[in-house]
Amino acid sequence: MSAEFDFIRWLRARTPISTGVLVGPGDDCAVLQPTSRQLLVTTDLLTEGTDFILEQASARAIGRKAMGVNLSDIAAMGGRATTALVGLVLTQSGTTEQIAQELYLGLEEVANEFGVAIVGGDTNSWAGGLVVSVTVLGEALRSGPLLRSGAKLGDALFVTGPCGGSILGRHLNPRPRLREIAHLTALVPITSCIDISDGLSADLQHILDASGCGAILDADAIPIHADAYELAKQTGKTALHHALTDGEDFELLFTTSSESALKLAGEPCAIRIGTCVESGLWLRDSTGVNPLHPKGWVHAFTEPE
Amino acid sequence: MSAEFDFIRWLRARTPISTGVLVGPGDDCAVLQPTSRQLLVTTDLLTEGTDFILEQASARAIGRKAMGVNLSDIAAMGGRATTALVGLVLTQSGTTEQIAQELYLGLEEVANEFGVAIVGGDTNSWAGGLVVSVTVLGEALRSGPLLRSGAKLGDALFVTGPCGGSILGRHLNPRPRLREIAHLTALVPITSCIDISDGLSADLQHILDASGCGAILDADAIPIHADAYELAKQTGKTALHHALTDGEDFELLFTTSSESALKLAGEPCAIRIGTCVESGLWLRDSTGVNPLHPKGWVHAFTEPE
Numbered sequence: 001m002s003a004e005f006d007f008i009r010w011l012r013a014r015t016p017i018s019t020g021v022l023v024g025p026g027d028d029c030a031v032l033q034p035t036s037r038q039l040l041v042t043t044d045l046l047t048e049g050t051d052f053i054l055e056q057a058s059a060r061a062i063g064r065k066a067m068g069v070n071l072s073d074i075a076a077m078g079g080r081a082t083t084a085l086v087g088l089v090l091t092q093s094g095t096t097e098q099i100a101q102e103l104y105l106g107l108e109e110v111a112n113e114f115g116v117a118i119v120g121g122d123t124n125s126w127a128g129g130l131v132v133s134v135t136v137l138g139e140a141l142r143s144g145p146l147l148r149s150g151a152k153l154g155d156a157l158f159v160t161g162p163c164g165g166s167i168l169g170r171h172l173n174p175r176p177r178l179r180e181i182a183h184l185t186a187l188v189p190i191t192s193c194i195d196i197s198d199g200l201s202a203d204l205q206h207i208l209d210a211s212g213c214g215a216i217l218d219a220d221a222i223p224i225h226a227d228a229y230e231l232a233k234q235t236g237k238t239a240l241h242h243a244l245t246d247g248e249d250f251e252l253l254f255t256t257s258s259e260s261a262l263k264l265a266g267e268p269c270a271i272r273i274g275t276c277v278e279s280g281l282w283l284r285d286s287t288g289v290n291p292l293h294p295k296g297w298v299h300a301f302t303e304p305e
Numbered sequence: 306m307s308a309e310f311d312f313i314r315w316l317r318a319r320t321p322i323s324t325g326v327l328v329g330p331g332d333d334c335a336v337l338q339p340t341s342r343q344l345l346v347t348t349d350l351l352t353e354g355t356d357f358i359l360e361q362a363s364a365r366a367i368g369r370k371a372m373g374v375n376l377s378d379i380a381a382m383g384g385r386a387t388t389a390l391v392g393l394v395l396t397q398s399g400t401t402e403q404i405a406q407e408l409y410l411g412l413e414e415v416a417n418e419f420g421v422a423i424v425g426g427d428t429n430s431w432a433g434g435l436v437v438s439v440t441v442l443g444e445a446l447r448s449g450p451l452l453r454s455g456a457k458l459g460d461a462l463f464v465t466g467p468c469g470g471s472i473l474g475r476h477l478n479p480r481p482r483l484r485e486i487a488h489l490t491a492l493v494p495i496t497s498c499i500d501i502s503d504g505l506s507a508d509l510q511h512i513l514d515a516s517g518c519g520a521i522l523d524a525d526a527i528p529i530h531a532d533a534y535e536l537a538k539q540t541g542k543t544a545l546h547h548a549l550t551d552g553e554d555f556e557l558l559f560t561t562s563s564e565s566a567l568k569l570a571g572e573p574c575a576i577r578i579g580t581c582v583e584s585g586l587w588l589r590d591s592t593g594v595n596p597l598h599p600k601g602w603v604h605a606f607t608e609p610e
Binding site for chain 2 (some may be wrong): 021022026027028029030031032033034036038039040041042043044045047048049051053072073074076077083086087088089119120121122123124125126127128129131133135137138142145147148149193194195210289296
């Protein structure tokens, strides 16, 4: 019996009994109990060389990242993540099974932390690089999902935490802001939301495009991660530049009405960084209000700027 | 703007308006209307060199296969397929965008044929080989899904069509038996079901392992595909051997009680091939009843026997 089959058996034996999971791995499909909530579903693939370098990142970290980025998409809709499916393409080598197990332990670690059951998957191997494909299902809020398209003129713009410099290591350990968004949606109606994967300014532009409005960011208000300062020493750019353009922060960027914004004062995971305006993307700093070009990580085909 | 972004825009513009799809591609998650039926979910990855050879199969055929094998898993549960997500890892080359579009047209062709909406995905590219990851969601029958574990002593064993020799080309164009199983489940209660991906005898063994029983197959009753005869000329093995052991037929193998079996007489997509017994896997032919070793395609790590 091959290592692949050993791994699949090992994997099946680990699947926890979970409410709502009627049939887990081992049949042709997983079977889930329906609920009355709208269903959220998202998929994200990570590939060796693009999203991680196996020699630099442990297989466990790659597993954590693959689950984390998908859970972050559920967080960006204001949802609750419930179940996941995992597709693996392993590299044929002497350490395949060990890497597969470590990957899976990383996936499971993040899934368990957020009460997500891994209910199925597909495992292959080839001579090529490692691919980890994760699909996550979740439930929307009773009031419906948070879309990118709901920002309104005058809405206040927030982020859940500091940005920039994730390439120094944080990009491998995304913290899906599921608990934070659950807390915030219980306090106020959120009008739009996205997770910062391409970069703060690029992802803000996605909200603005979908909502048909513009925004002014306050340079002084943008929370800058310590990693952005560290990275700026190496690149010669400013820490603010990194906070605005670096990808894979996985903080949430969201809007709420100016009245609701007042209720978020003092919330540590709601940092106000700007306001929605009629059109354009602008940065207000000591020199005045200037146009801001939305830059960010453009995946795969092109190099990051 | 990169070719990848062009492709993603092209892809989004094609997504049809579909009942039950509240938000399609373009936000952080797709949003689906819940139903009262149990939810089916399955994922299957195809990789270049293992599941297809790009120089031999058109990108469109690969797309058809990737969607078809996933829909076949929904058919194996007796379900109705509703939505799909597609993860692509494209090979960076001058023809990337054309291959991506052809792949997608193949995926869409099969999805459209069965009323499935492609609601989201993730597209990447790298220097490595092509990977197509598809996740399909569906709904179970009102009476619940068809599992592998329900076969009972005395049940009759059926296949939906002829088997063997799919490697001659049929493996690239799987016909998910969604309509056939919908027709059959309306006629009789089906006690267990699986799709033939590993090979008739190997997949039968999966049913027997899950159900805790055995089976006798009637050699004369097994429908042998013309391709199996053709392949046998090349391999020197018998056509029956190919029907029993070749993978990727994607016919359904199912059981029903001996009383229900009578009601399936004359149904062209229900060919009785044997009976469930207490234990073991047996083949009855002109020489008597002999043990049958469940053989089939073992994916990826090892060569097919």
